[in-house]
Amino acid sequence: MSYLFNNPDKVMPFFWEHLSLTFSALLIALCIALPLGFLIAKYKRLQAPVTSVLGIIYTIPSMALYAALIPYTGLGVTTATIGLVAYAQMILVRNVVAAIKGIDPMMIEAAKGMGMSKAQIIFKIEVPLAVPVIIAGIRVATVSIISIGTVAAWIGAGGLGRLIFQGLNHDHTGKIIAGTVTIAILAIGADLLFRVLEKILSPRTN
Template identity: 90%
Template sequence: MSYLFDHPDKVMPFFWEHVRLTFTSLLIALCIALPLGFVIAKYRKLQAPVTSVLGIIYTIPSMALYAALIPYTGLGKTTAMIGLVAYAQMILVRNVVAAIQGIDPMMIEAAKGMGMSKRQIVFRIEVPLAVPVVLAGIRVATVSIISIGTVAAWIGAGGLGRLIYQGLNHDHTGKIVAGTVTIALLAIGADLLFRIVEKIFSPRTA
């Protein structure tokens, strides 16, 4: 722990690299998962094949996936983000589907009875009701990305994993501990942040 407190100037650049890698990957993952999950929820025949493919990707060890990508996308952040986005899809898409399919059909029928268009039903009924479940998926995906992102240092993507690898290569226990603790704090902080956001958006009962 002493290295973390004695050399914050050396640890923080790795920390901010990890944060940027995490949230850039999360944003890209959401841009794919939100519409994909919505489509699957509406056309249920697609659910089994799509989730099966995503499940297979999710079970591939991160080292193996990166090794397979390197010949095509090279070393660095691009390859790291492709892997992180791919791993996040299973969690995000599953939660989006569960959120949409979990809406009470009677509420949809009532909205139709009130004369709402399909667009109005989506944005006034389905989206607000789905938000808490989707946020839960985003929370889990974020923690997963933070964790797997540590391995991305192996392919030159930077982040806190790089600090750990430096410690391993130079037999520097202080760097290993500093990197591990900082990653844990980042994951815990992200989890707490999204739990607060979940509570804000959760339906309140009287």
């Protein structure tokens, strides 16, 4: 721990790299998973093939996936981001589908009876009710991205994993501990942040 407290100027650049990689990958993953999840929830025949493909991707070891991508996208942040986005899809899409399917059909029928259009039902009924479950999926996906992102240092994408690899290469226990502890703090902080959002956005019952 002494390395972490005595060298914050050396640790923080790795921290910001890791944070940037995490949330850029998460943002891209959401742009794909949200519409895909809504589509699968509406067209049930798509659910089995899409989730099967995403499940296969999720089971591939991170180093193996990165190694497969390197010949096409090279070393660095691009390859790391593609890998992290791919891993996040299974978690995010599954939660989006669960969120939409968990909505009481009677509420949808009532909205139709009130004369709401499909767009109004989606944005005024389905989305608000689905948000808490979707946020739960985002929380899990974020923590997963933070942990898997550690391996991204292996392909030159930076982040806190680079601090750990430096420690391993130079037999520097202080760097290994500093990197591990900082990753844990980042993951716990992200988890707590999204838990708070879940509570704020969850429907309140009186």
